[in-house]
Amino acid sequence: MKYSIFKIISQALSGNTGWQPAWEKRELKPSYNIIIVGGGGHGLATAYYLAKKFNISNIAVIEKGWIGSGNVGRNTTIIRSNYLLKQNQPFYELSLKLWENLEQELNYNAMVSQRGIMNLFHNDPQKDAFVRRGNSMKLSGAGAELLTKEQVMKVAPFLDYENARFPIKGALCQSRGGTVRHDAVAWGYARAASKLGVDIIENCEVKNIVVENGKCIAIETDRGLVKSNKTAICVSGASSLVMGTAGIKLPIESHVLQAFVSEAIKPLIPGVITFGAGHFYVSQSDKGGLVFGGDLDGYNSYAQRGNLPTIEDVCEGGMAIMPMIGRAKLVRLWGGIMDMSMDGSPFIDKTPIDNLFFNGGWCYGGFKATPASGLCYAHLLAKDEHHKVASEYKLDRFKRGMIIDEKGQGAQPNLH
């Protein structure tokens, strides 16, 4: 079924009785050409591009929970391509370009909203760093603008400009950045992939990767053994657990990150704002809730929930730049498990085991990467070679001393 305004009108007139499920519920087959483990945004996007761009058939996406239950439906919805390093910038810029046409491509309203992102700076060294990043963005065509304090005041008069500890001196702005309704991205890719013949298997957990003579030949699930020519792991926070079943130890730690939503208020925040002195980021959803977040909880965990000290810390960050947020009631919060790599950058790579591929290490920036990650992973799976914008996301980069440390924070996963 193609979605359109005419479809909405005709369905409204017929009592909305003709809608079909967005994707088909299919039975798990005994073997596949390619199995993607993990039905988050990245897994579903990979399946879609494999079928659409590389004409590959007999693909399954195997998901432990339901579509949208992982980080793809838990994030704070920010998209941007404001990166500095040459290993990252072209990749995230490709992703942003794919976002710009995603709804037409998938025939699905994912509420892609390029409302702009402003990274506030509070001192001169931070300004210098942002100017450098902005120049790199400009050179690669991503677009960037340095705003003065007065320009920021015009767009965001509600921020605290009198704060002596964190004076707002200006901002780096990417007007093409913004937000996308997170779970709609998973639903859109699932629907489009299913239409191209991909089997989307929900509520099926992969328990073990089966390796024989250095080659991955199958996976064991709670519904039995499934053979595959290629197996592509894409399980975000569960990366170390799943890859561990094949005996592979990853340079990844799992940490909790929480997200927060306030009660709905009148339109206030025009785009995304990030606080450069503490760690706080905020936008406003189309329903009116302030959507915000801050740092990781800071300890290793596989629990999809966080703890009170971080809630307090994030709220303090909010109060430091926009004290009026203290008047808004917090209505929801939740946690997701982040696959934090040691240098803050991801992996899209083959593994030392033949026919076993890995995608992960997205830290808390993987939502914006969803389209490019799917495309580049599909490219690697289909052609057996890296896509040119993802050619540095290799597992052995630490061994070669070629870390991609965008923030310059060293080997501290909980700081990236």
Ligand SMILES: Cc1cc2nc3c(=O)[nH]c(=O)nc-3n(C[C@H](O)[C@H](O)[C@H](O)COP(=O)(O)OP(=O)(O)OC[C@H]3O[C@@H](n4cnc5c(N)ncnc54)[C@H](O)[C@@H]3O)c2cc1C
């Ligand atoms: C609170 C929060 C805020 C964030 N904010 C942002 C943001 O603003 N911008 C941004 O770019 N990024 C953000 N992120 C990060 C982003 O959400 C993730 O990096 C990205 O979604 C990860 O990729 P994914 O969608 O494929 O992961 P997921 O949706 O987590 O998909 C992985 C799937 O694998 C499944 N799985 C795990 N183990 C198994 C198994 N054994 N068998 C089968 N399936 C399995 C899981 O159930 C899950 O559905 C945020 C994350 C969180 C938690």
